[in-house]
Amino acid sequence: MLTPPPNPLPIHREGESSEHALIETRDLVKAYGLLPVLRKINVQIQRGEFVALLGPNGSGKSTLLRQLAGLSKPTAGQILVGGWSLPDEADAVRAQIGLVSHKPLLYENLTARENLRFFAKLYGLAGDEREQRIDSLLKQVGLYKRGFDLVRTYSRGMLQRLSIARALLHEPDVLLFDEPYTGLDQDAATVLDDLLITAHESGRTIVMATHQLERARRLASRVVILSRGGVVYDDVMEHIARAQLAAIYSDATSMAAAR
């Protein structure tokens, strides 16, 4: 449905070619009042990457994800997704992005189907196309049989799966996850692992904020560590030896804390 803008802005930064970056932030700053929460973030994410966004509580992970989702305006700097820029072309950016948070983003007094149908309407889906999409998503996340049950009767794991179905309604290229493992038991976490792997294998680009280093190491293709609103580490997973991630994480975050 969306074609790239006629004249994508040329992107060149210090010899690093980023013409193919799907997501790019340039000197992104977000401040609440006088308090800077993100300080000049520069990241480039290629199509198909699975980025684990790590960092202590309050380091700015959720704020960065909300920026990428176009839910909050940057104080300074730029965000580009698929060549479209925020906040001016927010609708085009949002069309490519699905967000799954640790909050369910669902209505508990509606059934799973009613929830999906409501959000599908907001995406302009209608008729048979909408119903077929809903059927297929419910099957994908293993909730087809529970589709007519009220969401308030769902377990935490089921909520999270329905939340993923909701985020996939408009078939976005990019999926943002904000601590999706919060409150999940072992089984539910394993199911979520599988959904993440499937989404990644189907070509989606994923950015996931998490505290689970071992999961990040297993699932992600790249690690970005935030501390106090700045990127303190950024490398692909192949460069990180087994069992090294924990050491990198504690070094990176403690160095930033000492500054």
Add this chain to the structure above:
Amino acid sequence: MKTSFLTVVVAIVAKDLRAELRSRELISAMVLFALLSILIFSFALELNRIAREEAVTGVLWVTVSFASILGLSRSLAMERDQGNLDAMLMAPVARQAVFFGKLVGNFIFALVVGLLLLPLMTVLYNKILVVPWLLLILILGTLGYTTVGTLLATMTVQTRSRETLLPILILPVALPVLLPAVRASTGILSGVPRAEWIDWPQILIVINVIYIVLSYLLFEYVIED
């Protein structure tokens, strides 16, 4: 490409009505409060029949406005607490369509309470309230009030002290709606010639238009941080 304004408004209203029909969370709290309110005022004014008849419009509007606060804060809390507002705003929808969607739902709930009060108070207060003109004022008054209320509830629902902040803010801000609504209602029920109170409904319409336009312009800033 944005989803059409009307589609979004209708989807939100339908969703709110469906959820409410199922749980009756909002309406039951609002109606219970409204019943208690008119009963308590009725007891308080028991001894003086004339005072009771004269106070009737005041009681009506105090009751409708406080009952509406209950509905307004629940209705927006439902969007905020589970993050649903974010999920709506992620879709290619006009921000104002989200506002009008929430407004229409809130307006319907407030109006239902008001419509229930008219016959009940007719019995309790010994004064016929089910008259066409008063119905019109009720519609205009609750529309203006819930317009202000939907905007303010969206603002305050993000704060920690939202339960106290909404009532404190809404009453002064909604005064330009409540005042002409009370004046018009009193005029209608007092049986004086229409010429003596017909200005008030007109003022009420103008204020409604101003508030709806202002909310339309401001809503975007209220929801984005």
